[in-house]
Amino acid sequence: MGDNEVFRDMVSILGEGSVAQNVSMKQYTSIRTGGEARFLAEPDSTEKVLEILEYLRKKHLEFYIMGNGTNLIFPDSGYDGVVIRIGSKLSRIDHVGNRITAQAGASLTAVSAIALESGLEGLEFASGIPGTIGGAVSMNAGAYGGEMSHVVAETLCVDELGSIIRLKGEEHAFGYRKSRIQTDRLVVLEVTLLLRPGDKADIKRRMDDFNGRRREKQPLNMPSAGSVFKRPEGYFAGQLIQECGLKGCTIGGAQVSDKHCGFIVNLGNATSQDVLDLIRYVRKTVYERTGVLLEPEVRIIGGEI
Ligand SMILES: Cc1cc2nc3c(=O)[nH]c(=O)nc-3n(C[C@H](O)[C@H](O)[C@H](O)COP(=O)(O)OP(=O)(O)OC[C@H]3O[C@@H](n4cnc5c(N)ncnc54)[C@H](O)[C@@H]3O)c2cc1C
Known part of the structure; x- marks a missing residue:
């Protein structure tokens, strides 16, 4: 065709x-x-x-x-x-009682803002994660002790045969930065969160605190895909990378951030190949020096590391 x-x-x-x-x-x-x-x-x-x-x-x-x-x-x-x-064109958000239902393309920031306005707590961890709620459910995105699995009540999805299915709680098979959405190649259409009534000032304080910590520690002014590697059990990826002397290490236009070694930033003209070469180099170096094999958290389309 x-x-x-x-x-x-x-x-x-x-x-x-x-x-x-x-x-x-x-x-x-x-x-x-x-x-x-x-x-x-x-x-x-x-x-x-x-x-x-x-x-x-x-x-x-x-x-x-x-x-x-x-x-x-x-x-x-x-x-x-x-x-x-599935982004801003599919981003309606509705709120009833302790539940917020959002189309998959709604940004986490927008959903968190509705939670705050409605005095609902539980989603503070997500207010600074720059993705959509559909992407966040697929990745079981998380930060500061919270993750999507703690707040997702139900999702409306399409399966590979085109049938609409509803997944509840445990049916999502959430794990660390993974879910059944990925393994079964489901498409998320809508997400319902179940939150708890809370104090608006406390919710706002927690969101401000988390976002302040992000601004302080993460290279938010540079293009990146967030933390490149999953957290290895018992370690922090960024710390291991820094201890291996890789801070600022550059291949082509891709650089291990000198603000947070868990991030790879695009200095302006990086190719995906530069980023992947750097990921491989960091992985190899950290493995050789510490015995810890870092697993990518970023999704690499059409290839493995
Ligand atoms: C500066 C920065 C900070 C970050 N901080 C964090 C953090 O603290 N914690 C964290 O977990 N992540 C973080 N991330 C990574 C990223 O924001 C999250 O993984 C986010 O949930 C991805 O959402 P997205 O909409 O951008 O998804 P995409 O990047 O577009 O896609 C990610 C995955 O989700 C799938 N997907 C997307 N939408 C759907 C859908 N509707 N149905 C089915 N599958 C779908 C894609 O196929 C892909 O596998 C950060 C990224 C950046 C750049």
Whole structure:
């Protein structure tokens, strides 16, 4: 099937302005690397997500689901398929009692702000994580002792056959930065959080404290994909990397941040290859010097480390 035909079909499903061809993933990832996606589609309703998935399945076209792209590294050679971005076009948030229901593309920051406004506690840890709630559930994102598994009551998903399923609590099989969403290749459409009534001033104080610690410790003014490695049991990845003398270590345009060694930052012209080479170098060096094998937390599209 030719690209023009696929493009026309997708526009007829999603509408003008919701599909683009040959899109640089630099614009759509927080680390600002990667080649072009053959197509990028941004559905603005759950019905359109279902329709586009059905179309891609019928035509045997590859697809990849992304949110805000804050944990992703696309190859420099690009992505030969359809990137479906579930972001700001699918970001409605509703609040009833102790529950907040958000479409998957709602930002964690926006959902946390609603929790604060509504005097609901439990989501303070997430207010500074720059992803969508769909991406956060998939990754079981967490910080400062909290993680999504503590607050997710239910999600509405589409499975690989196009059926809508509802997952509750333990059915998500949450683990450290992983969930059933990843292993079963589910697409999250909507997330319901169950929070607890709390004191607004306390909630705000905790959010401000966590965000202050982020600003102080993390290189938030540089493009990155957050912490590159998972926390190895009994250690902190950043500390191990620093102790191995890798602070500021640079390959091409990618650098081990000198503010927080767990982050790799893009100095301006990094390629994904630079980032991956640096990840491999850090991993090898840390393993040789300490015996600890660091596992990447970032999602590397089309390849393993
Ligand atoms: C400065 C900075 C700080 C960060 N701090 C933290 C932190 O404290 N804690 C932490 O855990 N992470 C942190 N991260 C990483 C990242 O923000 C989180 O992993 C976040 O949850 C990813 O959300 P996203 O929408 O950007 O997802 P993406 O990066 O777009 O995707 C991540 C994964 O989620 C999947 N996904 C996305 N949306 C959906 C969906 N609707 N349905 C199914 N799968 C989906 C993708 O396929 C991919 O596997 C940080 C990143 C940066 C840049």
